[in-house]
Amino acid sequence: MNDIRKNPTFRTQFHEMCAKVGVDPLASNKGFWAELLGIGDFYYELGVQIVDICLATRSHNGGLIDLQELRTLLSQRRKAARESVSEDDCIRAISKLKVLGSGFEVISVGKKKLVRSVPTELNKDHNEILELAQAQGYVTVEEAQRRLSWSSGRATDALETLLKEGLAMIDDGHRDGKRRYWFPCVASMSVATGAGG
Amino acid sequence: MNGNWLPQAPLTASGRPVLQPGEVERSLQSSVDLEAEENPRLTPLRSGLLALTTHRLIWIDESSNSGYAIFLANVIHAYPPKKSIRSMFHSPRIRLQVSVSAEGRIGEKGSTSEMITIVIRGKNDPDAFFSKLWDALRSRPWEVEEKNGEVTSVDGGVSGPGSRDGPSNSVWIAMPVVGVSGILRKEQEIWESTDKSLQEAFQDLNALMSKAKEMVSLAEKMRLKLLSGSSAHANVANDEELGSNQEMQDWLLSVGIASPVTKDSAGALYHQQLSRQLADFVQRPLERSGGMIAVIDIYCLFNRARGTELISPEDLLQACALWDKLDVPVMLRKFDSGVMVIQNKTHSDEEIFTRLKSLALKPNALRMGVSPSDAAIILGIAPALAKEHLLTAESKGLLCRDVSPEGFRFYVNLFEEIDPTNTHLVKHHGLFEAWVSAASVFG
Numbered sequence: 001m002n003d004i005r006k007n008p009t010f011r012t013q014f015h016e017m018c019a020k021v022g023v024d025p026l027a028s029n030k031g032f033w034a035e036l037l038g039i040g041d042f043y044y045e046l047g048v049q050i051v052d053i054c055l056a057t058r059s060h061n062g063g064l065i066d067l068q069e070l071r072t073l074l075s076q077r078r079k080a081a082r083e084s085v086s087e088d089d090c091i092r093a094i095s096k097l098k099v100l101g102s103g104f105e106v107i108s109v110g111k112k113k114l115v116r117s118v119p120t121e122l123n124k125d126h127n128e129i130l131e132l133a134q135a136q137g138y139v140t141v142e143e144a145q146r147r148l149s150w151s152s153g154r155a156t157d158a159l160e161t162l163l164k165e166g167l168a169m170i171d172d173g174h175r176d177g178k179r180r181y182w183f184p185c186v187a188s189m190s191v192a193t194g195a196g197g
Numbered sequence: 198m199n200g201n202w203l204p205q206a207p208l209t210a211s212g213r214p215v216l217q218p219g220e221v222e223r224s225l226q227s228s229v230d231l232e233a234e235e236n237p238r239l240t241p242l243r244s245g246l247l248a249l250t251t252h253r254l255i256w257i258d259e260s261s262n263s264g265y266a267i268f269l270a271n272v273i274h275a276y277p278p279k280k281s282i283r284s285m286f287h288s289p290r291i292r293l294q295v296s297v298s299a300e301g302r303i304g305e306k307g308s309t310s311e312m313i314t315i316v317i318r319g320k321n322d323p324d325a326f327f328s329k330l331w332d333a334l335r336s337r338p339w340e341v342e343e344k345n346g347e348v349t350s351v352d353g354g355v356s357g358p359g360s361r362d363g364p365s366n367s368v369w370i371a372m373p374v375v376g377v378s379g380i381l382r383k384e385q386e387i388w389e390s391t392d393k394s395l396q397e398a399f400q401d402l403n404a405l406m407s408k409a410k411e412m413v414s415l416a417e418k419m420r421l422k423l424l425s426g427s428s429a430h431a432n433v434a435n436d437e438e439l440g441s442n443q444e445m446q447d448w449l450l451s452v453g454i455a456s457p458v459t460k461d462s463a464g465a466l467y468h469q470q471l472s473r474q475l476a477d478f479v480q481r482p483l484e485r486s487g488g489m490i491a492v493i494d495i496y497c498l499f500n501r502a503r504g505t506e507l508i509s510p511e512d513l514l515q516a517c518a519l520w521d522k523l524d525v526p527v528m529l530r531k532f533d534s535g536v537m538v539i540q541n542k543t544h545s546d547e548e549i550f551t552r553l554k555s556l557a558l559k560p561n562a563l564r565m566g567v568s569p570s571d572a573a574i575i576l577g578i579a580p581a582l583a584k585e586h587l588l589t590a591e592s593k594g595l596l597c598r599d600v601s602p603e604g605f606r607f608y609v610n611l612f613e614e615i616d617p618t619n620t621h622l623v624k625h626h627g628l629f630e631a632w633v634s635a636a637s638v639f640g
Binding site: 022026027028029030040041043044045047048051052096097098099100101102103104118119164 | 414417467491492493496497500501505506507508509510511512513514515531534535536537581600605
């Protein structure tokens, strides 16, 4: 059945069927489903590629990457295979990686989905900052105070933690003198390069 | 062979189909039957040659030198050969939905249809044949000619405007395929046929799934029995029982129920084998990574080395968990943060702590602390893992952390040097003194 490798819709429905029956088709390479349909290789290899990409981008984004950006980088890598990879496919592959204990997980921040590849715990405050950052790619302490109704201490704490975890970068070069915290994981490349000093 | 329920196809004297202008043969299969599914009165055509051309499917009976054809234009849909357990024992079948005229003639334009089965018995590749058939049905090469100004027949028997005689003396009519609507129609057909082939695939899967459901509920019962039975009846275990336990584990695994590794059971044989293989495999990466490597890195390294038949993350974990039972020099370890690593059994935490402490006592470190990257260089392991060690040392009271915008830095734990009854006392010896002199360099 070539269908399963070539058709993301088919894969999603297949997984739903398996879930209803109580079977995990990806539990083991030895599984009947993996062998018969060849989906094991598809997902396990996808897992390897996702780990690679997360590692390669970690110095830039601190271990949090936008799922869409991950998919773009994936399709560049997989050009030869010409098999499309859906968001659902990525989420499934990552959920399998989770058991290996290095913090791989898909988290929702606002409207976006981010893939975490480090064991850093993100609490609710951090999530809210990330959501705020989606608008322009950066956040200031003042903005966090204003938009989230936080004290300046709370805002600074959250931003500084994200900074030390490598998820944010500092930009102090603006005329207004306000420190900007840039978040590579939610800022697209164009936003980051477009902003002047 | 009374195949008169299909339009006749003229053959040459040597039994080759007479091709129409622009018609090209694409594939030839031997030992093919054609059956009219819904109409058992119609004698099936047995053991003929089936030629796929750009325009038609032509079935040829060599002994009687007769041929019958189905115009591809009158094929409403084609269903691919089923892949199911059942079908492994039968000859592959391709099913066609063919239109039927008002007078009940199959293979001619009409509003009703009939299902015809193509049974491929010979040593053929049914998949390759089907994909060629599919290409022809989708790309409709007989219409391409029409667009180029020629008129092409879609029905062998009706006359109309713009007709001309072909070499087989049948009359042709134009089939209007105009610009956008033609494209749209093609798109729609592709959509519908994709949907239908998905449905077909799901029909098979559904059949499999209902069987699987039975298997799964049975398997679950067995699994529970394995889990409870093995510990309760430890004394009763004999070879035979162990053997069947093993088989059950493997079978459970193949159904998609991961077999648990308990202290009594060794899990599936598959995982036992994998466990040994992995113990061998990790030696080299461990050496390169200073004796400790994250499990996720092994997952990538191992699967990349394998190339195909990759293992799942759960397979890897099960295999590592089994190392306890085998005599191998490696072990699985989980840190508080959840990070899991593989390390050599000879690896000693104490040794690491000693090295970290002596690193933290250097004058530079007394002033500025030790970062995970510093520790990584000294220990020869990855920074993320070095951080785990630093955190563990901290939890043992050897180091203290300092968090700043630059990240985590660790300092030797000075608190133990401070007399709780006299916190202002500055000791002039030992660690305290060393720290004071190092810190005061800044003035």
